[in-house]
Amino acid sequence: MPMIKVDHLERDFVQQNIHWWKRTSTIVHAVRDLSFAVQPGEIFGLLGQNGAGKTTTIKTLTTLLLPTAGTAQVNGLDVARDYKAIRQHINFIFGGELGLYRRLSARDNLLYFGSLYRLPLPTLAKRADELLALVGLDNEAERLVETFSKGMIQKLQIARGLINDPSVLFMDEPTIGLDAMSVQNLHKIILQAKQKGTTIVLTTHYLHEAEVLCDHLVVIDQGQKVAGGTVAEVIDAGQKQVPDTAITSLEDAYIALIEGGGTHDPRHLGNH
Amino acid sequence: MIHVIWETIKVQMKNSWARPMFRFTLVASPVLNTVLIYEMFLHSGRHDATSYIILGSGLMGLWSSICFSSIGDIARDRYMGVLPFLFTSPSNYNLLIVAKTIGNTVLASLTLVISAVTAAGLFRLTLQIPHPGLFIAALLVTIAGFIAISIPISYLMLLSRKTGLYMNVLDIPVTLLCGFVFPLSMLPSWTRPISAVLVPTWSTRLLQLSLRITPDWPAWRTTLLWNGGLIVVYVGLTALFWRVIEHRVRQQATLEVNE
Numbered sequence: 001m002p003m004i005k006v007d008h009l010e011r012d013f014v015q016q017n018i019h020w021w022k023r024t025s026t027i028v029h030a031v032r033d034l035s036f037a038v039q040p041g042e043i044f045g046l047l048g049q050n051g052a053g054k055t056t057t058i059k060t061l062t063t064l065l066l067p068t069a070g071t072a073q074v075n076g077l078d079v080a081r082d083y084k085a086i087r088q089h090i091n092f093i094f095g096g097e098l099g100l101y102r103r104l105s106a107r108d109n110l111l112y113f114g115s116l117y118r119l120p121l122p123t124l125a126k127r128a129d130e131l132l133a134l135v136g137l138d139n140e141a142e143r144l145v146e147t148f149s150k151g152m153i154q155k156l157q158i159a160r161g162l163i164n165d166p167s168v169l170f171m172d173e174p175t176i177g178l179d180a181m182s183v184q185n186l187h188k189i190i191l192q193a194k195q196k197g198t199t200i201v202l203t204t205h206y207l208h209e210a211e212v213l214c215d216h217l218v219v220i221d222q223g224q225k226v227a228g229g230t231v232a233e234v235i236d237a238g239q240k241q242v243p244d245t246a247i248t249s250l251e252d253a254y255i256a257l258i259e260g261g262g263t264h265d266p267r268h269l270g271n272h
Numbered sequence: 273m274i275h276v277i278w279e280t281i282k283v284q285m286k287n288s289w290a291r292p293m294f295r296f297t298l299v300a301s302p303v304l305n306t307v308l309i310y311e312m313f314l315h316s317g318r319h320d321a322t323s324y325i326i327l328g329s330g331l332m333g334l335w336s337s338i339c340f341s342s343i344g345d346i347a348r349d350r351y352m353g354v355l356p357f358l359f360t361s362p363s364n365y366n367l368l369i370v371a372k373t374i375g376n377t378v379l380a381s382l383t384l385v386i387s388a389v390t391a392a393g394l395f396r397l398t399l400q401i402p403h404p405g406l407f408i409a410a411l412l413v414t415i416a417g418f419i420a421i422s423i424p425i426s427y428l429m430l431l432s433r434k435t436g437l438y439m440n441v442l443d444i445p446v447t448l449l450c451g452f453v454f455p456l457s458m459l460p461s462w463t464r465p466i467s468a469v470l471v472p473t474w475s476t477r478l479l480q481l482s483l484r485i486t487p488d489w490p491a492w493r494t495t496l497l498w499n500g501g502l503i504v505v506y507v508g509l510t511a512l513f514w515r516v517i518e519h520r521v522r523q524q525a526t527l528e529v530n531e
């Protein structure tokens with residue numbers, strides 16, 4: 001059984017446009033008829049341009065947003081209906097510097113977010129220390145997060161994301177804005193989490209990263225899937241788009257797919 | 273569950289205390305308020321002036337801390353990007369909010385002490401407490417009432433982003449409408465119904481009653497009933513808001529800063 005199953009998922013947003021004298025609203029189809037499955041223990045990538053619908057998909061899977069139509073299941077549980085049961089078994093991190101209490105120490109952050117999962121304190125304290133060591137922050141455990149660099153914050157985010165020992169960890173652009181060394185470091189941590197059996201769903205704009213990390217991936221354009229499979233399969237799909245050019249990297253395939261996939265309906269369906 | 277509440281209270285107190293604005297509201301404003309209210313009452317000739325001076329500034333501080341913190345905390349959690357994590361954690365978000373409010377209230381109780389110390393130090397005024405037991409009981413009811421009213425208000429923040437507006441709308445008007453610093457009989461009569469549905473009005477009255485040398489039991493009974501009744505109403509509102517919020521937040525994505 002797949003760990004995650006997304007079936008004809010749709011998610012619309014109503015965007016308010018405020019003019020001088022009136023307000024209008026536009027419906028944006030952020031995710032359209034998206035289907036994919038993620039197997040237990042794999043690293044799964046969501047790729048796509050800015051605004052493609054990656055974050056929206058992750059928010060739907062993490063029970064932050066309701067689907068407009070279609071279904072999504074995590075561990076066999078429906079995201080719309082069984083959201084409470086799902087929450088115990090997942091966690092998520094967003095790239096960037098948000099998502100932690102900046103005025104608390106690294107360790108206090110882990111202890112607090114862990115306590116929300118109703119872990120007994122001794123277990124929690126032990127796990128917090130293990131995770132701090134895993135991400136290489138054991139010497140900065142007592143420092144306030146506001147004194148941390150981006151890379152350190154990102155590491156702490158991952159530790160926070162693993163504090164409840166989730167079956168699935170969702171990561172939205174986990175390496176955004178990090179230097180090459182930190183990126184390497186984070187990749188190691190992500191692979192270690194995978195080794196321990198955590199299923200990982202991540203989004204990234206760095207195609208090389210997807211190539212290194214992902215077992216399977218989907219390429220989304222304007223809310224719709226344009227290709228999916230292993231890295232090799234996606235490269236093949238890209239090659240089919242441009243038969244005359246030799247495609248060897250995921251990056252070339254991605255560009256071919258996005259450029260070739262421009263036959264969708266307009267996503268803004270007028271005013272109402 | 274106890275553990276989550278306790279951890280949330282601790283985190284809340286650490287976070288609040290780390291904010292200069294909170295420390296200012298907590299420490300400096302009761303001192304200033306005590307001085308101002310003292311000046312107001314200087315020539316009033318009222319026998320209960322002392323209780324208005326000390327309790328009034330203490331209650332103002334308590335209210336500002338609770339109002340600003342509980343409402344502001346949701347905004348701060350949103351800006352720090354932790355709101356989605358709190359909201360989707362297996363712990364009930366209501367519980368977290370109650371715990372946060374308790375944390376603020378405990379810290380905010382300091383304002384009463386600071387007002388009393390200021391009044392004693394600057395003006396040689398001390399609050400005569402004939403029945404400490406009754407006073408403490410009234411104080412506990414007051415705190416329960418403040419917590420109960422601040423939660424449904426802070427829930428409105430989850431549905432809206434006009435946080436600053438609400439905070440400012442609530443702060444001073446409540447101070448005036450609930451009779452913290454002067455008797456309600458001084459306000460025009462159309463304000464009575466508004467005062468009546470705000471629990472701090474009745475908490476203030478209860479505190480005033482607890483300072484009488486001979487307790488006025490019938491008045492105690494009515495006032496307690498109002499306090500209790502309104503607390504029940506606010507809890508009901510909280511539950512109602514929560515049902516709306518839980519769905520709306522997931523439908524309309526109001527948890528984040530920039531969307």
Ligand SMILES: Nc1ncnc2c1ncn2[C@@H]1O[C@H](COP(=O)(O)OP(=O)(O)OP(=O)(O)O)[C@@H](O)[C@H]1O
Pocket residue numbers: 013014015028029030048049050051052053054055056057524525531
């Ligand atoms: N809360 C919201 N209200 C209105 N529109 C939204 C909201 N969230 C997202 N959208 C819109 O939905 C579309 C998809 O956004 P989403 O954030 O999922 O893209 P993304 O693939 O994560 O992009 P990026 O790579 O820039 O992070 C965009 O057009 C965006 O403007």
Ligand SMILES: [Mg+2]
Pocket residue numbers: 054055056172
């Ligand atoms: Mg995104």
